[in-house]
Amino acid sequence: MSQNILVCGGAGYIGSHMVRLLRRSGHVVTVFDNFSQGHRAALPDDVSVIEGDLCDPSALVRAFAAGPFDAVYHFAALISVGESVTAPDLYYRNNVVGALNLLDAMRGAGCDRIVFSSTAAIFGNPETDLIDESHRRAPLNPYGWSKLMMEQILADHAHAFGVRSVSFRYFNAAGADPTGAIGEAHDPETHLIPNILLAAMGVRSGLEIFGDDYDTRDGTCVRDYIHVDDIASAHLAALGLMDAEPGAHAFNLGNGRGFTNLDVIDAARDVTGRDIPVRVGPRRPGDAAMLVADSTKARNRLDWTPEVPDILDIMKTAWTWHQAPAYGPFAVEHTAERSAK
Ligand SMILES: NC(=O)c1ccc[n+]([C@@H]2O[C@H](COP(=O)([O-])OP(=O)(O)OC[C@H]3O[C@@H](n4cnc5c(N)ncnc54)[C@H](O)[C@@H]3O)[C@@H](O)[C@H]2O)c1
Numbered sequence: 001m002s003q004n005i006l007v008c009g010g011a012g013y014i015g016s017h018m019v020r021l022l023r024r025s026g027h028v029v030t031v032f033d034n035f036s037q038g039h040r041a042a043l044p045d046d047v048s049v050i051e052g053d054l055c056d057p058s059a060l061v062r063a064f065a066a067g068p069f070d071a072v073y074h075f076a077a078l079i080s081v082g083e084s085v086t087a088p089d090l091y092y093r094n095n096v097v098g099a100l101n102l103l104d105a106m107r108g109a110g111c112d113r114i115v116f117s118s119t120a121a122i123f124g125n126p127e128t129d130l131i132d133e134s135h136r137r138a139p140l141n142p143y144g145w146s147k148l149m150m151e152q153i154l155a156d157h158a159h160a161f162g163v164r165s166v167s168f169r170y171f172n173a174a175g176a177d178p179t180g181a182i183g184e185a186h187d188p189e190t191h192l193i194p195n196i197l198l199a200a201m202g203v204r205s206g207l208e209i210f211g212d213d214y215d216t217r218d219g220t221c222v223r224d225y226i227h228v229d230d231i232a233s234a235h236l237a238a239l240g241l242m243d244a245e246p247g248a249h250a251f252n253l254g255n256g257r258g259f260t261n262l263d264v265i266d267a268a269r270d271v272t273g274r275d276i277p278v279r280v281g282p283r284r285p286g287d288a289a290m291l292v293a294d295s296t297k298a299r300n301r302l303d304w305t306p307e308v309p310d311i312l313d314i315m316k317t318a319w320t321w322h323q324a325p326a327y328g329p330f331a332v333e334h335t336a337e338r339s340a341k
């Protein structure tokens with residue numbers, strides 16, 4: 001049955017892939033975004049767009065006046081682990097105060113279902129190779145704390161107000177829509193795979209690896225990369241779970257395979273066939289050595305199966321996007337590079 005969905009942060013990287021999946025699935029979509037990182041060009045013509053900031057309660061009242069909404073997907077946040085260490089005030093204001101404003105506005109409008117973007121960063125350095133939902137939470141940075149606080153707030157709102165929620169702890173979102181129409185375009189770009197591909201393009205002079213003295217197989221950090229459309233498909237399944245079971249649910253989303261930063265660079269060399277100059281720099285503050293998901297719970301409870309689990313296939317979709325980005329800070333440089341050939 002078609003539902004009316006508000007997607008906060010829907011113009012961003014993961015949100016825009018969610019918007020497309022919701023439209024393909026027949027749902028009606030309204031996007032709320034302040035466009036600090038989002039892109040209008042990432043949105044299809046058949047969605048309504050409300051420009052506003054989560055930190056402005058009046059903008060949220062305006063958004064909910066466009067409802068009623070059956071559910072909210074909440075992707076809007078500041079997302080850089082390293083930046084959160086030096087600017088914690090920004091992270092707590094945007095990610096906690098802003099999200100509380102959203103919950104207030106939902107309650108005022110009688111909307112009681114929310115799917116929340118949490119993160120592997122709530123776990124800190126893991127005690128086991130694979131991290132399942134029962135693992136101890138011990139964030140290493142304010143970004144992770146902001147997300148863990150929101151998970152607690154959602155649990156308390158379930159108890160006090162009957163809010164139904166699903167928190168998804170994504171491990172590392174990667175890849176792009178297979179058509180290449182939308183993809184990852186942050187400014188500044190801090191994520192590993194886009195930075196590697198920008199180095200492969202020659203848009204960046206090379207890639208700096210943040211530390212090679214971690215206690216891992218080759219000394220670089222280990223991450224679990226999950227295709228952005230596989231994150232979106234889990235979110236779609238969450239609608240049914242919230243209908244069936246009240247309360248605050250949480251799931252870890254990953255492929256269960258860890259790749260060192262050097263492995264990821266090798267995968268990019270395979271896919272692009274290009275030289276990727278690499279230099280080793282100091283560790284980045286707030287980084288965990290290794291984050292790999294056990295997503296058995298999502299597979300069982302949501303009947304969720306990742307469709308693009310292979311790192312090379314994930315990389316191929318990212319490469320398709322990066323070679324001809326339709327928008328974002330590097331679209332112009334890429335155009336210049338293409339025309340120079
Ligand atoms: N990218 C990853 O690997 C990853 C991993 C785990 C969790 N997450 C979480 O997933 C969510 C989406 O991540 P993303 O990579 O798509 O980020 P993104 O920056 O591309 O998207 C976030 C969107 O939210 C908007 N936004 C931010 N603050 C806002 C505010 N105060 N009011 C209104 N709009 C605002 C931005 O303009 C942007 O469009 C975030 O909550 C992030 O913490 C991302």
Ligand SMILES: O=c1ccn([C@@H]2O[C@H](COP(=O)(O)OP(=O)(O)O[C@H]3O[C@H](CO)[C@H](O)[C@H](O)[C@H]3O)[C@@H](O)[C@H]2O)c(=O)[nH]1
Nearest residue numbers: 079081119120121171172190191192195208209210221284
């Ligand atoms: O230019 C770069 C960029 C990244 N890295 C390294 O690559 C790994 C992955 O870094 P990303 O910035 O791509 O991703 P993170 O693991 O730091 O964080 C991502 O996943 C987290 C969950 O683990 C958060 O949710 C966050 O929003 C999301 O950006 C880390 O070891 C990082 O130090 C580099 O060496 N060079």
